[in-house]
Amino acid sequence: MSEVLIVGSVAYDGLKTPYGSTPRTLGGAATYSSLASSLYAKTHIVGVVGEDFHKKDLALLKAKKIGLDGLARAKGKTFFWKGFYKKEDMNIAYTLKTDLNVFATFDPKIPEKDRKIPFLFLANIHPALQYRVTQQMKRPKFILLDTMNLWINIARKELLKVMGKVDLMVLNDQEVKLLTGEAHLKQAARAILKMGPKRVIVKKGEHGAMLIGPEGTFLAPAMPLDRVVDPTGAGDTFAGGFIGYLARQGKVTLDSLKRSIVVGSLTASFTVQELGVKGVAGLSLAKVRARAKEFYRFASLPPVKL
Ligand code: AMP
Numbered sequence: 001m002s003e004v005l006i007v008g009s010v011a012y013d014g015l016k017t018p019y020g021s022t023p024r025t026l027g028g029a030a031t032y033s034s035l036a037s038s039l040y041a042k043t044h045i046v047g048v049v050g051e052d053f054h055k056k057d058l059a060l061l062k063a064k065k066i067g068l069d070g071l072a073r074a075k076g077k078t079f080f081w082k083g084f085y086k087k088e089d090m091n092i093a094y095t096l097k098t099d100l101n102v103f104a105t106f107d108p109k110i111p112e113k114d115r116k117i118p119f120l121f122l123a124n125i126h127p128a129l130q131y132r133v134t135q136q137m138k139r140p141k142f143i144l145l146d147t148m149n150l151w152i153n154i155a156r157k158e159l160l161k162v163m164g165k166v167d168l169m170v171l172n173d174q175e176v177k178l179l180t181g182e183a184h185l186k187q188a189a190r191a192i193l194k195m196g197p198k199r200v201i202v203k204k205g206e207h208g209a210m211l212i213g214p215e216g217t218f219l220a221p222a223m224p225l226d227r228v229v230d231p232t233g234a235g236d237t238f239a240g241g242f243i244g245y246l247a248r249q250g251k252v253t254l255d256s257l258k259r260s261i262v263v264g265s266l267t268a269s270f271t272v273q274e275l276g277v278k279g280v281a282g283l284s285l286a287k288v289r290a291r292a293k294e295f296y297r298f299a300s301l302p303p304v305k306l
Pocket of ligand 1: 012027080093125148232236
C-alpha cells in the first residue's frame with residue numbers, strides 16, 4: 001500500500017447553512033482531505049497552523065494517525081474562512097471572509113523523509129505554494145490538483161504553471177467554466193486538458209462526477225441523500241477519499257481511477273450530512289462499506305436489448 005502526502009489549508013471556519021451554523025469550527029482543505037484519505041492509506045499533511053490551534057483538533061488528527069511532521073506552527077492566527085450557503089443551491093459556497101493569517105507568509109517545507117511519497121494531493125491553497133511543493137518532491141507517481149474560484153480570479157498565471165505539473169485536476173462545474181470560459185461541460189473539460197493536466201474530474205455536486213482522460217471517460221452518480229446539512233468540505237473529502245483509495249490500490253488505470261471516484265463520492269456523502277468535519281471524522285471503513293452496498297444497488301444500469 002502506498003502513502004499519501006497532502007498540502008493545503010488547515011483552518012477554522014465560520015459556517016452558516018440553512019440547517020445549522022457555527023462561528024468557529026475545525027476546517028480547511030487539508031483537514032477534510034486527510035481525514036478522508038487516512039481511512040484508506042497512510043496520510044501525511046504539509047501546512048501551517050497558528051498559536052490558537054486547539055489541542056483537541058491536533059488530537060483528532062493524531063488519533064487518525066495522520067503524519068504531522070510537515071505541519072508547522074507559526075506565530076499568529078490559524079487561517080480563517082467564513083462562508084454561507086443558500087437553500088436554493090447548496091452547491092455554491094458564498095465567501096464572507098478569508099483571513100490568510102499564518103498562510104500569508106508560509107513557505108512549505110516537505111520533511112526530507114516525506115519527499116518520496118508517491119501520491120501527492122495539492123489541496124486548495126495559493127497555487128504558488130502548490131508549485132513550490134512539487135519542486136521539493138522526488139518524482140511522485142501521481143499528482144492530484146484542486147483549486148477554487150478565488151485563485152482562478154487572482155492567481156491565474158501561477159495556477160496555469162502548477163496545472164502543467166499534474167496528472168489529474170479536480171474542479172467543480174462553476175470553476176471549470178470560470179477557468180475556461182466554456183459553458184458546456186465536456187468542452188470545458190477538454191479545454192482544461194489543453195492547459196496541462198493529463199486528466200480532469202469535473203464534479204457536479206449532487207449530480208455526480210465525470211472523468212475525462214487518455215484512458216477514457218467515466219460518469220459516476222452521487223449518492224442521493226435525504227438532506228444535506230453542510231456542503232463545506234465535500235470537494236476536499238471527495239479528493240481525499242479518491243487519492244487515499246488510489247494509493248491503496250497502488251496503480252493508476254482506468255479501473256483504479258473509477259473505483260477511486262466511487263470511494264471519493266461515498267466518503268464525501270458522509271461529510272455533507274453533518275456540520276463541519278464531524279461526518280468524516282466519525283467515519284469508519286465499516287460505515288463506508290455499508291453505504292457502498294446501498295449505492296451499488298441503485299447505481300447499476302440494466303442492459304437493454306435494441
Ligand atoms: P470545499 O471542499 O470546497 O467545500 O472546501 C472547504 C474548505 O476550504 C473550508 O474548510 C475552508 O477552510 C477552505 N478554504 C476556503 N477558502 C480557502 C482558500 N482561499 N484557500 C484555502 N482553503 C480555503
